[in-house]
Amino acid sequence: MNLHYEKPARFWTDALPVGNGRLGAMVFGGVESDRLLLNEETLWSGMPRDWHNPKALNALEDVRALIAQGRYREADLRAADMMGPYTQSYLPLGELRLQFEHGDLAHEYSRSLNLEEAVATTEYRVGGTFFKREVFASHPDNAIVVRLTSSVPGAIGLRAALSSPLRSRTAVRDGQLELLGLAPEHVSPSYYDEDKPIRYGDFDSSDAMRFVGRLAVRHEGGTMTLAPEGVHIAGATSVTLVFAAATTFRDSFSLPDRDTTAAAATAAAAAEAALARGDDELRARHVADHGALFGRVRLNLESNGRDGAADLPTDRRIAQAKGDDPGLAELLFQYGRYLMIASSRPGTLPANLQGIWNAETRPPWSSNWTLNINAEMNYWPAETANLAECHEPLLRFVGVLARNGAETARRHYGAEGWVAHHNTDIWGQTSPVGDYGRHGQAEWTIWPMGGVWLCQHLWEHFAFGGDEAYLRGTAYPIMKEAAKFCLDWLLEDEAGRLVTSPSTSPEHKFRTPDGLASVSPASTMDLSLIWDLFTNVAEASEILGEDEAFRETVLRHRDRLLPLQVGGRGRLQEWSVDFEDEDEHHRHVSHLFGVYPGRQLTERDTPELVAAARRSLDIRGDDGTGWSLGWKIALWARLKEGNRALALVDCMLRLVDGGGSMYGERGGVYANLLCAHPPFQIDGNFAATAGIAEMLLQSHQGYIEFLPALPEAWTAGDVSGLRARGGFEVSFAWADGRLKSAELHAGAEGDCAIRLPESMALSSDDEAFRTVSAGDGIVRFAARKGARYRIQ
Helix, strand or coil, X not given: CEEEECCCCCCHHHCEEEECCCEEEEECCCCCEXXXXXXXXXXXXXXXXXXXXXXXXXXXXXXXXXXXXXCHHHHHHHHHHHCCCCCCCECCCEEEEEEECCCCCCEEEEEEEECCCCEEEEEEEECCEEEEEEEEEECCCCEEEEEEEECCCCCEEEEEEEECCCEEEEEEECCEEEEEEECCCEECCCCCCCCCCEECCCCCCCCCCEEEEEEEEEEECCEEEEECCEEEEEEECEEEEEEEEEECCCCCCCCCXXXXXXXXXXXXXXXXXXXXXXXXXXHHHHHHHHHHHHCCCEEEEECCCCCCHHHCCHXXXXXXXXXXXXXXXXXXXXXXXXXXXHHCCCCCCCCECCECCCCCCCCXXXXXXECCCHHHHHCCHHHHCCCHHHHHHHHHHHHHHHHHHHHHHHHHHCCCCCCCCCEECCCCCCCCCCHHHCCCCHHHHCCCCHHHHHHHHHHHHHHHHCCHHHHHHHHHHHHHHHHHHHHHHCEECCCCCEECCCECCCCCCEEECCEEECCECCCHHXXXXXXXXXXXXXXXXXXXXXXXXXXXXXXXXXXXXXCCCECHHHCECCCCCCCEECCCCCCCCHHHCCCCCCCCCCCCCCHHHHHHHHHHHHHHCCCCCHHHHHHHHHHHHHXXXXXXXXXXXXXXXXXCCCCCCCCCCCCEECCCCCEECCCECCHHHHHHHXXXXXXXXXXXXXXXXXXXXXXXXXXXXXXXXXXXXXXXXXXXXXXXXXXXXXXXXXCCCEEEEEECCCCCCEEECCCCCCCEEEECCEEEEEECCCCEEEEC
């Protein structure tokens, strides 16, 4: 569980990430000069504002009329009046630069990231002196810690300085180095070319975010000088630097505080408290906190692969892998779990497009939350990979969007309930983006299904955990309001079936006699998302024993949805009309939502549609952006094609040059194993983790199934700690491609079903344990919380 290298990072995408959910750093590991690029999760541009378009409701009627007449390109253009402003951007806080006085010539150099301990280490020798640098982001102590040691007393000479690409200044306060700064009032997306893309206000009067960073230092031996320009240490044997930060963010609905007193006090207190702890205690608290989450899941894959691959530097290991290194797949799986722990903790914001790591003042796609796949993809492994607590930031943020989205539903669509679109930011924007039609394109702005998709996460958190109090008090009310929007949004077609209009298949266009267009009635993704929401709302209502009339309404409307269709070439149609794709290899596979992460399309219940989905995925091909490859891993796993899923894992483990093209459609991973779109997007890392889990264990069809998509190359192995719906923690082993043994621990009461392999039996320490056969190798039983069940 190590990423390791023989030289310092050259590019940001070579550096190693550490994080505690709030604070993040990318560690370069230089010899004479090292850099830590710093982030704080709430440091965004902008402030709350009215993002609605007063023309939207009138434009909606015109767009619907044009679609009904088949004038799709005209409908695209008219939809410009339904767009609002662009979202704001996630920003870098700054840099901690360490300048050493021993020169840049070193021997026996190594740089590593231990995933089990969440510690980045740099080690090397200069002459007869060995130097060691450890960096970690402590969640319990809310600080980034840098520990420097030398094998020879008095060998450390160091200058440490703080700086920021934002407007800022440094000072000495309370014996600490302070970085005080102001965020811009507006930052335009990186893809929007305009004269003043970054706009600041005056420090004293601006309503934009302010931030404070504090650096506290302890040294053993030698001397220390502290000045606004930085810290100078000479003749030390060891040095500990502690960085803490805070912003003036209050909440998504309020203007940031102009006064930085509270933020400064928060940062100063965190730095002081952390520094007051001994070095061993600081490290031990961090490792224990991280390990309590990371250590829940163990994965061991055996095959006839390359011996000694794990000893290679990680960049060389990635470059040399040819599908013969299952340990690299293990590392990719666990790296996704590591990144989730580092970027998403209870009480924080959700992980954004780049988790919590960003070095750019105009980051790709604003480093925001993109709701037409990427934000949801970030949290696909949260439940299956046993990190349910890390799901909490997204689930809580959905409540922010539901509150704002009720106003958007009313003003843009004249509808009840709540709605969200393609993009959002820290302020919870719920209107379509696009600079009020001056720049946005309908294929990615006109998509009111963001809230519907997010509601799947509310349901899945209950499905895996079984907490009825959470379902009643949090999830169901938000899901119900989203369903109300869908009930108002749906229209009857000429045959009395329910459709959406306008509708898009995110970011994809179709061909018409008049040229390319994107809006039409009833894309397959819209229908699949609404089917999923209505099904989940109905099941939740039944479990809670309330809203029977509303349950009957959503089920009646679900059954009237336009059926999904098989089109030309045997594919699942992407739109209600069998249009020709603009790009049949398009990165988005939105129309396959019902296969994964949905549950509408299964071999047992909809074999014809599953066959059409398989055909669609075949035609889409096995290439794509990094996150697209991740989605395809999970799709092929759901289709029980283990070898095909593994081929996509191998495609994803394609080394992308961090100094190469910024934007591209052929993804992989960078040297630090972060997902390359390119550019960097963290969603692909999370999708790969979720997809590998799906290859080993599935539970979406109402029963638990072991090894549903095991590739031939993974001949034997074992895994412990995966989770299945119904509240089960599952561990099992296999050999020669067959289940060898398994154990399930029930975390909740309820009915359970398991598909048992032939000649294997289920037993339990529960005296009341009884099984009933349900056919097709499936057995059912009533699970008792705390009981263990064994398969042999």
